Amino acid sequence: ADVNDEDSCxxxxxxxxxISPAALAKEVARRRNFAIISHPDAGKTxxxxxxxxxxxxxxxxxxxxxRRSARHATSDWMELEKQRGISITSTALVFENRGFxxxxxxxxxxxxxxxxxxRTLAAADNAVMLVDAGKGLExxxxxxxxxxxxxxxxxxxxxxxxxxxxxxxxxLMDQIEKEFNLPTYPVxxxxxxxxxxxxxxxxxxxxxxxxxxxxxxxSRGASVRVLPWGDPALQEIIATDLFEQLQEEIELLEELxxxxxxxxxxxxxxxxxxxxxxxxxxxxxxxxxxFLEYSIQPGSHVSDIGExxxxxxxxxxxxxxxxxxxxxxxxxxxxxxRVCSGQFxxxxxxxxxRNGKTLALTRPQKMFAQDRTTMEAAxxxxxxGLNNPNAFCIGDTIYTGPKRMFPGIPSFSPxxxxxxxxxxxxxxxxxxxxxxELLGEGAxxxxxxxxxxxxxxxxxxxxxxxxxxxxxxxxxxxxVETQLEPLSFSVxxxxxxxxxxxxxxxxxxxxxxxxDQWGRPVLLFRNEWNVSQLLGDHPEIGELAPYALPP
Ligand code: GDP
Numbered sequence: 001a002d003v004n005d006e007d008s009c010x011x012x013x014x015x016x017x018x019i020s021p022a023a024l025a026k027e028v029a030r031r032r033n034f035a036i037i038s039h040p041d042a043g044k045t046x047x048x049x050x051x052x053x054x055x056x057x058x059x060x061x062x063x064x065x066x067r068r069s070a071r072h073a074t075s076d077w078m079e080l081e082k083q084r085g086i087s088i089t090s091t092a093l094v095f096e097n098r099g100f101x102x103x104x105x106x107x108x109x110x111x112x113x114x115x116x117x118x119r120t121l122a123a124a125d126n127a128v129m130l131v132d133a134g135k136g137l138e139x140x141x142x143x144x145x146x147x148x149x150x151x152x153x154x155x156x157x158x159x160x161x162x163x164x165x166x167x168x169x170x171x172l173m174d175q176i177e178k179e180f181n182l183p184t185y186p187v188x189x190x191x192x193x194x195x196x197x198x199x200x201x202x203x204x205x206x207x208x209x210x211x212x213x214x215x216x217x218x219s220r221g222a223s224v225r226v227l228p229w230g231d232p233a234l235q236e237i238i239a240t241d242l243f244e245q246l247q248e249e250i251e252l253l254e255e256l257x258x259x260x261x262x263x264x265x266x267x268x269x270x271x272x273x274x275x276x277x278x279x280x281x282x283x284x285x286x287x288x289x290x291f292l293e294y295s296i297q298p299g300s301h302v303s304d305i306g307e308x309x310x311x312x313x314x315x316x317x318x319x320x321x322x323x324x325x326x327x328x329x330x331x332x333x334x335x336x337x338r339v340c341s342g343q344f345x346x347x348x349x350x351x352x353x354r355n356g357k358t359l360a361l362t363r364p365q366k367m368f369a370q371d372r373t374t375m376e377a378a379x380x381x382x383x384x385g386l387n388n389p390n391a392f393c394i395g396d397t398i399y400t401g402p403k404r405m406f407p408g409i410p411s412f413s414p415x416x417x418x419x420x421x422x423x424x425x426x427x428x429x430x431x432x433x434x435x436x437e438l439l440g441e442g443a444x445x446x447x448x449x450x451x452x453x454x455x456x457x458x459x460x461x462x463x464x465x466x467x468x469x470x471x472x473x474x475x476x477x478x479x480v481e482t483q484l485e486p487l488s489f490s491v492x493x494x495x496x497x498x499x500x501x502x503x504x505x506x507x508x509x510x511x512x513x514x515x516d517q518w519g520r521p522v523l524l525f526r527n528e529w530n531v532s533q534l535l536g537d538h539p540e541i542g543e544l545a546p547y548a549l550p551p
Contacts, residue, residue: 019343021311024379027343028310031381032295033103034156035120037148038130039138043160047130047278048093048104054288055095055102092336092383100292103383113140114463115442116321118147118412119394123320123338125381126295127153129271133166133193136175145180147412150547152268154296157184158287163277166193169249173273183270185260187290188283189249190275192242199238200275200283201229201246203253204290208234211282224285266296298381301340303397304405308341310380314401315342315350317384319392320409322441333441334385335392342400344378353397353405363387394442395550411445411516413546414460417487417524418467421456427480434478439517444470447492447514447522458514459484460492487512489524491531493544505538518551 019027038044093104107120121127127148129141148155159172166172173184188200191208199210208231212223227234229250235243264270272294276283300307301316308316321336337344349360363386378384386392395408422431435457439446444467445460461467467484474480489512495502502513502521511534512524523544525531531544 019313021313024313024343025311027379028381029297030099031101031103031298031379032126032292033105033124033298033381033383034126034128034291034295035105035107035124036128036130037107037121037141037144039132039135039140042130042132042135042138042141043278044130047128047158047160047284048106050278050281050284051104051288052093052095053281054285055097097288098292101382102292103381105383107144114461114466115412115445117144118462119320119409119442121147121151121153122409123336123383124151124153125298126156126291128156128158128291131157131159131172131176133159133161133172133275134164136167136172137179142179149180149268154265154268154294155182155271156287156291156295157271157273158278159273159275160278162190162193162197162275163280163282164194166190166197169275176271176273182268183264184273185257185265185270186253186273186275187260188274188276188286189246189253191238191246196239196242197277197282198242199224200286201250202286206230208238209283209286210237211280260294262294265294298340298379301406303407308404308406310341312341314399314404315344315348316340316397316399316404316406317344318398318406318409319386319394319396322392322394333390334387335396337384337386337398339378339380339382339384340406341380344382344384346376348400350398350400351403352391353399353403354393357391359388359391361386361388390437393440408550409442410547410549412462414445414462414492415490416461416464416467417447417489417492418459419454419456419485419487420459420470421483421485422480423483424481430478431474431480431482434474434480438470438473443473446517447524450513450515450521452512458487487524489526491525491528493523493525493531493546494548495521495523495541496545497542501540501542504540508534508538510534516548520548520551522548 036044036047093106095102095104105120105124107117108114121144127144129145129148131137131141145155157176159166159169169186169190173186176182176184187204188202188209190197191199191201191210197211199208201208206229208227208229210225210227212225227237238246260272261270265272272290274283274287274290276287278284298310300309301318302308303316317337317339319335320338323334323336347360347362349358351358392398395406397404397406420435422428435446438444447458447460448455449458459467459470471482471484474482494516499521508523510526510530514522514524516522523534525534534541535544
């Protein structure tokens with residue numbers, strides 16, 4: 001449904017739900033928020049650019065990348081960024097289409113893959129899983145999928161690069177169904193692949209969309225010819241073998257796939273699948289149209305005192321990411337807030353649930369790429385950048401009205417571990433202060449050895465870059481030169497039953513016992529196999545969890 005007019009927040013300038021319930025519901029209903037999960041090179045940047053084109057948010061494809069490089073030229077955050085040619089910062093991109101306000105949470109990928117990539121998913125309501133048609137499922141997609149599943153997010157699959165040699169569509173669907181135990185529903189179906197990828201059959205309207213090649217990348221959309229299935233012209237336009245194959249496949253699909261069940265899409269139990277080519281702009285607009293119809297609007301969040309719905313009149317939200325020094329000129333830190341309910345207004349007085357502190361948010365910023373525009377009001381599903389350097393921690397609940405507390409953001413299963421040493425005792429204070437602040441920001445996880453007697457902190461991360469960032473910032477912000485000593489573990493598991501469960505087992509081989517920042521037991525293993533071995537030998541240890549929420 002189109003929800004076009006925007007009349008809502010006029011005159012609402014106080015803290016206590018100044019917006020009418022109807023206007024609030026309308027703002028929520030027209031919001032959609034999602035993140036793209038993919039393996040590097042699948043085409044996330046390209047798809048992002050094409051999606052933004054339809055929103056009129058940027059006018060030329062390439063602008064996202066251009067912005068990135070322009071920023072690299074001016075920013076000294078970081079030298080590291082420049083040296084490695086990557087962008088460490090992720091942003092929320094906002095665009096409008098068909099009356100919806102769409103927030104695309106940009107998940108860091110490539111070499112800057114880290115905990116922030118996972119955390120961004122904590123702020124997302126929907127996920128788009130982007131798969132390279134020639135490669136099928138890849139490791140980074142698998143990891144990110146697990147986090148989406150844990151959150152029960154609706155997952156939309158876009159199979160990209162159909163203009164290149166591709167695996168069979170049925171095989172790609174089979175991979176998703178078997179490996180992820182996730183049934184699929186193809187919403188469109190490709191006609192040919194590689195050089196012969198000529199279009200898609202769009203099932204909701206029984207239409208054939210034929211693409212015309214050779215359209216400039218910068219133009220608004222690919223030129224498409226739409227014909228109803230059954231139009232005799234199709235047999236003339238489409239090569240005979242492709243036409244016959246399509247005919248068979250359409251029949252097969254009707255037999256194989258039960259009618260589309262929206263509730264199952266919303267609960268993440270079935271994934272709508274789309275085939276296309278982001279680079280050629282084939283199938284992107286159809287995808288967007290269908291996504292807006294099937295995706296869920298911002299929903300309820302569990303809190304310490306029950307569910308908080310998006311239409312709950314008081315403002316609530318949580319911090320899912322902290323970003324230091326995004327802009328060299330400002331030397332600031334930005335806390336990214338996901339709004340969960342009510343109306344967020346500039347200048348609003350809010351409280352932080354962790355410590356009961358009150359503060360006025362005088363300079364909230366909507367993030368659009370790296371250009372900052374100050375925003376006036378935000379609603380459930382929106383992401384707001386807050387300029388308030390040291391007030392926030394990852395996972396903080398921010399609210400007005402009666403206290404509410406969201407459960408916080410999990411510590412995601414780290415895969416890289418190293419001791420961090422401070423070789424200079426005179427810098428002890430700075431070392432501890434720096435480490436604690438970086439820990440609060442969620443730049444890295446910190447563990448301490450229990451069985452080795454060594455007191456140096458163990459840094460634990462999801463991506464290698466997290467270590468480099470910590471070392472860089474320890475030196476540039478706290479003046480401490482640090483040394484890293486890698487450990488040869490690659491798997492961490494929280495012992496859900498705590499220390500008593502561990503005691504039952506006694507001495508364990510092939511793993512190291514450490515504790516997290518809250519003193520809870522964590523086991524480090526060299527590989528998954530050692531985890532299974534322990535569970536097989538000592539079932540009395542109980543559950544070993546790859547993630548842990550803050551206590
Ligand atoms: P990311 O690493 O996932 O952000 O991937 P990019 O968007 O940077 O794309 C990786 C490479 O794949 C680039 O060279 C793109 O031009 C190319 N690419 C993206 N989409 C398509 C597509 O649909 N077809 C083809 N042939 N190449 C594509």
